[in-house]
Amino acid sequence: GAVVSQHPSWVICKSGTSVKIECRSLDFQATTMFWYRQFPKQSLMLMATSNEGSKATYEQGVEKDKFLINHASLTLSTLTVTSAHPEDSSFYICSARVTSGIWGYEQYFGPGTRLTVT
Amino acid sequence: QKEVEQDPGPLSVPEGAIVSLNCTYSNSAFQYFMWYRQYSRKGPELLMYTYSSGNKEDGRFTAQVDKSSKYISLFIRDSQPSDSATYLCAMSAGGFKTIFGAGTRLFVKA
Numbered sequence: 708g709a710v711v712s713q714h715p716s717w718v719i720c721k722s723g724t725s726v727k728i729e730c731r732s733l734d735f736q737a738t739t740m741f742w743y744r745q746f747p748k749q750s751l752m753l754m755a756t757s758n759e760g761s762k763a764t765y766e767q768g769v770e771k772d773k774f775l776i777n778h779a780s781l782t783l784s785t786l787t788v789t790s791a792h793p794e795d796s797s798f799y800i801c802s803a804r805v806t807s808g809i810w811g812y813e814q815y816f817g818p819g820t821r822l823t824v825t
Numbered sequence: 826q827k828e829v830e831q832d833p834g835p836l837s838v839p840e841g842a843i844v845s846l847n848c849t850y851s852n853s854a855f856q857y858f859m860w861y862r863q864y865s866r867k868g869p870e871l872l873m874y875t876y877s878s879g880n881k882e883d884g885r886f887t888a889q890v891d892k893s894s895k896y897i898s899l900f901i902r903d904s905q906p907s908d909s910a911t912y913l914c915a916m917s918a919g920g921f922k923t924i925f926g927a928g929t930r931l932f933v934k935a
Contacts, residue, residue, distance in 0.1 A: 713868075741923075748833075750913065750927040751869070800868045814859070814915075814923060816868035 709735045711803050713817035720791055720824055728786045728820045730801030736781035737803035738812075742774070745798045745819075757784055791824045798822075828852050831914055831926030840935050844901040848914035848926045851895065855916040855924075858890050860899045863911045863928065872912075873899065904933045 710733040720726050730740060739758050743751040755776050757763035763776035773795075775787040784803075788795055800819040806812050831848045838844055846860075856877055861869035873888040875881045881888045887900040897916070901908055914926040 711868075748930075751925045753922070756922070798866070812857075813871065813874070815871060816861070819866070819868045821866065 709815045711815045711817040717821045725789045730784045732782045732803040735805050739804040740784040741802040742786050743800045793824045796824045829924050829926045833927050835930040837932040844904050846899040846912050848897050854918040857917045858897050859915040861913040906933045906935045909933045
């Protein structure tokens with residue numbers, strides 16, 4: 708399957724600072740990228756959907772000014788958590804979708820980034 | 826009612842057992858069905874995907890979709906301790922949004 712990378716895999720930051728997480732599709736061009744958040748023992752919560760060159764579409768309840776998403780190219784999307792607070796501590800996972808002529812699309816996930824805000 | 830229902834488990838089985846994981850859904854527009862495996866502190870890994878109804882087999886894994894009952898299953902034959910993970914079902918009507926189940930935690934005991 709296709710490979711999606713994330714960097715960093717684990718970051719600790721102080722309250723009030725900003726953190727940037729990078730998501731890259733390594734061997735394919737992703738038409739759409741997604742950002743998810745996952746709390747321990749819970750399922751994935753979609754935060755936003757982005758297409759290259761367009762503004763991200765945020766899910767209800769997700770603050771667009773706090774979670775800045777930039778989809779600079781077909782292989783790179785970034786999530787910046789601004790003015791982070793301890794309640795933002797979570798596991799953030801990006802996902803990249805590529806269209807497939809066989810059945811429509813395939814969606815692949817990155818390894819995730821664990822953010823801890825102290 | 827959630828769009829996708831999945832028993833969170835945990836499900837504990839002995840090594841070599843056949844595992845059955847299931848999800849039900851309410852949206853009859855769903856056409857694409859996926860199963861992901863997620864190890865602790867890792868991103869989900871796409872295991873199987875099917876379009877519309879039917880069965881699909883890949884090694885020890887078999888995915889089944891019954892659209893008339895709005896029910897999908899993943900079977901794991903000859904389960905191994907390395908299969909211990911959380912299994913998430915996911916489905917889509919073909920638009921941008923994929924809906925995920927809560928995930929079932931599976932433990933395979935050696």
